[in-house]
Amino acid sequence: MSTFRNPFDPNVKLNGCSCGRHHSQAEHDQAEALSEEAMLDRVVEGAVMRALFPHDETRRNFIRAVGASTAMAAISTFLPLGTVKDAFASPGPLEKTKLKVGFIPITCATPIIMAHPLGYYSKQGLDVEVVKTAGWAVIRDKSLAKEYDAAHMLSPMPLAISIGAGSNPIPWTMPAVENINGQAITLSVKHKDKRDPKGWKGFKFAVPFDYSMHNYLLRYYLAEHGLDPDTDVQIRSVPPPEMVANLRAGNIDGFLAPDPVNQRAVYDGVGFIHTLTKDIWEGHPCCAFAASKEFVTTMPNTYKALLRAIITATATASNPANRKQIAEAIAPANYLNQPVTVVEQVLTGTYADGLGGVQKVPGRIGFEPFPWESFAVWILTQMKRWGQIKGDVDYQKVAKEVFLATDAAALMKEVGLPVPSTTTKKFSVMKKEFDPAKPEEYLNSFKIRKAAA
């Protein structure tokens, strides 16, 4: 996982996937397995390097030209990396040690959940209670009411809360992405022979929340296949547990849901996995670790300690070798309340597809904390595309304020250093390239969108 990889290695792609020196990602990650301290250092180093060299090519050429150690020394002369790392590593006295963190029982919450049974919170001196919550609206309300100090949210939610879509505008932040990929489109077993989306006119779909990657990805997928998600099909907001029951009852034809709901539908014999969202947008963010701006600014040390716990948990989760143990730790009633085999199939990527085959997709779900600002920009374009936000949006400004990709930059500021340019990357969704610098052009390139009011 690129976040935890050495950014001073010229062969490493900062924004890409594998380094190419190993036979598989699993092998690569095992070879690169780092201690907790080293991993945190990597996160900081990586963020700094991304900020200094927004273009991978420039950084590579620079490092190739002068060599990694010289590069490191050169950077250290004007940017004391050690100080930046220390600022992040030793947070100082904690303002508050008893914290409540809310979560929704889905595998996207894995780092937040597993940090509890595996002791990552207590290692930071925090007494964190992870509280299972009934739905996204409730998690939003309990977070706004300060009942939760931080919470598991869908990555569009901090954006929506900050700009006041669907609630009062309150500055919210997203310091870390919880997971990438990890969703799927599941259809009822009765549609086994209708694999072409063009034939889905009149289908009823469910997504977990209006402000969710699930909603945007499903709409995107349908629109790319020529269906208008607002008129040709019905998309309802349905809580994940009710999705499987509704699929069984025939009330819906399918859903784009977080796991383990997809695997549960297969396990119960009512649905099959049509496509993983990984195949729609490889590496898309889904859920997030979010906290109010107030929490971040009034309790900086607690916030840093909490973030450290989450990032180390994310790093552990990103290593495929740990996935079985994690599945066992988070499956009990206290956390996900699902059969272990269901959770394990999701996390390991070796799963029954509901059509009689066993698929092996190790990247079915990934864990990478880096909150790319360009993700936020993409989400905002889709919010605008489907009429959730109207009028002009200052994409870059909102992205910067909410997605704390610039956390390292903030730490640099703390030690009195000039803050370099932002951290964005280009990526493709269904083979269509997205340039975060030109959101409006991207938005206008879609034929199917809600007519601008």
Added chain:
Amino acid sequence: MTRKPWLAPLLSALFFALFVGAWYLATTASAGGGGAAPAMDPEYAALMGAQAQAGGQSAMPGPGEVAAKIWEHVSDPFYDRGTNDKGLGIQIAYSIARVLAGYLLAALVAIPLGFVIGMSPLIYKALDPFIQILKPISPLAWMPLALYTIKDSGISAIFVIFICSLWPMLVNTAFGVASVRREWLNVARTLEVSPLRKAFQVILPAAAPTILTGMRISIGIAWLVIVAAEMLVGGTGIGYFVWNEWNNLSITNIITAILLIGLVGMLLDHLLAWVARAISWRE
């Protein structure tokens, strides 16, 4: 009737046996009706649940499974395996505590207020439109508003119980007080009884049965609402338990919880019925 006291319990037992028998037959019939499932790849089969092998049929557990589950819960009702996994005994205790808190608060407000309303025809008429409008609002409709304004989910749940217990008690108290016999009030007036003494020694005993009826209706509604309220806010309580098991699609656990909810509701009702009998009088 009185000559054969064993007849009614016997009939009850018979009905119960018939019900369980029908349940047993219904669940076994549909489970067996799946026919020969197509031969599955063993690796694939290992990843699938038992229901998938039955062709996605029969999520309904039989009476045996439910009985075993109930026994499991009854034999260990107070375990605590973390914030989100507590025994049924603890969950029920949370729910009852919430219901009682909201209910007692409502009684504290509704009974004195009902007294005032009942004693003054003018206030009765003036407040009547408000009561009529507020009374039919579903308690759960208050939930988002409560969460938003109170900013605490535990207190919001108690508030919802409070608001739904309030109206039956208020209306019944007012009605009971207003319909105290005129002769008794006149007697009190001729004897020049002080207003406070009149309220406590004449009106209260006369209106008590009606007030108790209101309280009995209220506790029933409160218990109905707590399950839904806890499903919404989560955290603890029997409603949360149902939601958590719904999340797990465990019908057996849900049936267990439903039986228990019924049982506790009955006990609460009996408790108030007993109080009502204790204070009622015959002319």
